[in-house]
Amino acid sequence: MDALIGAIWTRELWNVGLNLVVVALGIWYMAATGFRREIRSGREPVPPGRKMLFLTGLALFYLALGSPMEAIGHELFSVHMLQQSILYLIVPPLLIRGIPDWMWRHWLQRTPLRKRAVWGRRPLVTLLLFNGLFSVYHLPRVFDFLMGDELYQLLSHIVLILTAGLMWWPVLTPLAEERVLQPLKKLAYLAAAGMLLTPACALIIFSDGLLFASYEGTRLFPILSPHNDQQLGGVVMKIIQEIAYGTGMGHVFLQWVRQEGKKNMYGVPDEPVPMPSVEFNGGNLEREDLK
Numbered sequence: 480m481d482a483l484i485g486a487i488w489t490r491e492l493w494n495v496g497l498n499l500v501v502v503a504l505g506i507w508y509m510a511a512t513g514f515r516r517e518i519r520s521g522r523e524p525v526p527p528g529r530k531m532l533f534l535t536g537l538a539l540f541y542l543a544l545g546s547p548m549e550a551i552g553h554e555l556f557s558v559h560m561l562q563q564s565i566l567y568l569i570v571p572p573l574l575i576r577g578i579p580d581w582m583w584r585h586w587l588q589r590t591p592l593r594k595r596a597v598w599g600r601r602p603l604v605t606l607l608l609f610n611g612l613f614s615v616y617h618l619p620r621v622f623d624f625l626m627g628d629e630l631y632q633l634l635s636h637i638v639l640i641l642t643a644g645l646m647w648w649p650v651l652t653p654l655a656e657e658r659v660l661q662p663l664k665k666l667a668y669l670a671a672a673g674m675l676l677t678p679a680c681a682l683i684i685f686s687d688g689l690l691f692a693s694y695e696g697t698r699l700f701p702i703l704s705p706h707n708d709q710q711l712g713g714v715v716m717k718i719i720q721e722i723a724y725g726t727g728m729g730h731v732f733l734q735w736v737r738q739e740g741k742k743n744m745y746g747v748p749d750e751p752v753p754m755p756s757v758e759f760n761g762g763n764l765e766r767e768d769l770k
Contacts, residue, residue: 494545501541505534512579525579533577536570543570544636553626555702556694560683560712564719566636567613567643572727575644575651583654600659602649602668609646610675612639617679619690626693646672650727662735669724669731676720683713 512525542548543565552559615621616635625632650665652658660668682690686709689695694705703711 489547492547492550494541494549497541497545501537501545505537508533508537511582522579522581529577529579531577532573536573536577539565539573540570553693556691556705556708557703557712557715560716561719563639564716564723566640567609568719568723571640571644571647572651572723575647576653578653580653583652587654600649600657602660602664605642605645605649606668606672606675609639609642610672612642613676614679617683619692622691623693626691647727650731662731662738665731666728669728673720673724677717680713680717680720684710684717686710 509530512530543562548558548562552562616625616639625635648657649660650668689705689709691709694708702708
């Protein structure tokens with residue numbers, strides 16, 4: 480435990496370069512969404528809560544990749560799974576909801592992104608793409624290969640973060656023109672996402688032995704045995720997955736309730752109201768309901 484606490488306070492394990500990038504992104508975002516600038520441009524101001532979502536997403540992104548969590552994750556499988564849970568299940572939803580509508584539209588109108596944005600309108604493809612890649616990543620041979628090379632591991636993080644963002648997009652997109660799923664289908668979509676992640680978590684939790692050779696000799700933090708650490712990692716991923724998808728389903732349900740409430744507030748009838756019939760009789764108009 481002392482070694483674990485010491486690693487957290489080791490300055491060399493904090494990525495200063497990534498920290499500067501994240502801080503610069505945060506400053507740019509706050510400047511771009513500043514109240515006076517939005518008023519001058521005629522855009523609707525971004526609520527403080529939405530800004531907090533974006534900044535929290537940036538902070539968690541740095542925590543996962545720029546803090547000692549990255550190095551500790553090579554020694555403790557449970558920490559590695561916590562890192563992945565943050566990167567793929569928490570950061571993408573926060574960034575998607577934190578970026579204002581007009582900024583998304585500006586980016587999606589650019590030619591390179593416009594061609595790739597079509598993937599976000601194919602929910603089944605994005606659902607299978609992320610969960611398929613995530614499952615392949617945790618195949619023992621693939622996992623050990625990626626963990627043994629920093630460049631390939633970084634590339635795997637980038638690919639999985641992007642595909643995770645595509646998976647979350649059909650559910651959380653703030654753009655009305657990008658909503659391809661009705662609320663009930665969104666709930667089913669998130670339920671399916673949870674089911675697709677379950678086999679990988681179950682394999683890790685209930686395996687009789689150690690699956691990943693990368694953690695056989697890692698005893699810098701002798702908190703748990705490698706096998707128990709592996710089981711804890713699967714439990715961490717499953718718990719955070721349930722929280723993330725459960726929160727997403729709650730968000731979708733509340734939006735659904737608000738939409739139905741607005742319909743009732745403005746008196747939208749459930750069935751069309753029949754119009755009274757009108758007859759022409761000798762130059763006089765007579766309404767059937769007044770006879």
